[in-house]
Amino acid sequence: MSHLTVGQRYEIQTLYKLGHSQTEIARHLGRDKSVISRELRRNCDERSGEYRAELAQRKYGARLGQKPRQLRFTDAVRAYVEEQLARDYSPEQIVGRAKLEGVACVSHERIYQHLWQEKRQGGELHLRLRTQGKRYRKRGSARDSRGIIAGRVGIEQRPPVVELKERVGDLEVDLVIGAGHRGALVTINDRASGLVKIRKVESKEASVVQQAIVQALEEWKPWLHTITSDNGKEFARHQIVSQELEVAYYFARPYHSWERGANENLNGLIRQYFPKKMRFEEITQQQVVQVEHALNARPRKRFDFRSPNEQFQTLNNTKVAFVT
Secondary structure: OOOOOHHHHHHHHHHHHOOOOHHHHHHHHOOOHHHHHHHHHHHOOOOOOOOOHHHHHHHHHHHHHHOOOOOOOOHHHHHHHHHHHOOOOOHHHHHHHHHHHOOOOOOHHHHHHHHHHHHHOOOOHHHHOOOOOOOOOOOOOOOOOOOOOOOOOEHHHOOOHHHHOOOOOEEEEEEEEOHHHOOEEEEEEEOOOOOEEEEEEOOOOHHHHHHHHHHHHHHHHHHOOEEEEOOOHHHOOHHHHHHHHOOEEEEOOOOOHHHHHHHHHHHHHHHHHOOOOOOHHHOOHHHHHHHHHHHHOOOEHHHOOEOHHHHHHHHHOOOOOOOO
């Protein structure tokens, strides 16, 4: 890389003040002596002759601003981008660092285009991305049909008391999908007590999921107030769930997984027993029930290490069994 970074300029400032020669500074930075000589000549304070990294960086940036805009993905830019990708930087991070360091660079969209092209040609640069080159639908896309569910009631209309997590019966529901998208687990948790219900289903068809939710919650019906889920089409029959269980049903906003944070945490705990690469056809409902019992008896830090079973009894101030 031919350009000096902000950090290197601070090193030059320190070494120069300590009286090191240009040759010694160049050797320390792994640069040619001419680079250090040119840097000091161009970027020292014209009045005092002092070299200050902050001033040098401003001067460098000003010179770049006077140059015509370079929009082409040149060999130099490509080399810089690929060097940063090797450090596991994302395209956005590469562009952000380039601006901070005064390095010429293209937009992050152009970097992504380079990666897709390189991938089509059999390259492996895209594997440096956190997503390893997998494409996802853009948020807010006009073609995105997620969240368009008949009769949907948004979480913004949910009673504020639900946020307090002080009463039993405000539930969250989700699916955990098996390997190869074959089979799934319907996961249900009570926001206040942490109590869990898990049911294995053969598919994520809305009718199958609806039946599993109703069957799982039938014995909890006297305590139920609300259910909240994401906007997956598997919950399209929410109105039947609401009617049969006599409970208000709400949907979180798209891409706001933290609005169902307890359920997201639950799914992580379940993955300890049923990892992502596991085929759900191979597990039995009996195994699922065993995991359900284990989680309901497992101490939780947020309850001062009481279990969900114990937390329910504390909240409900009764020994009535609301457990699996």
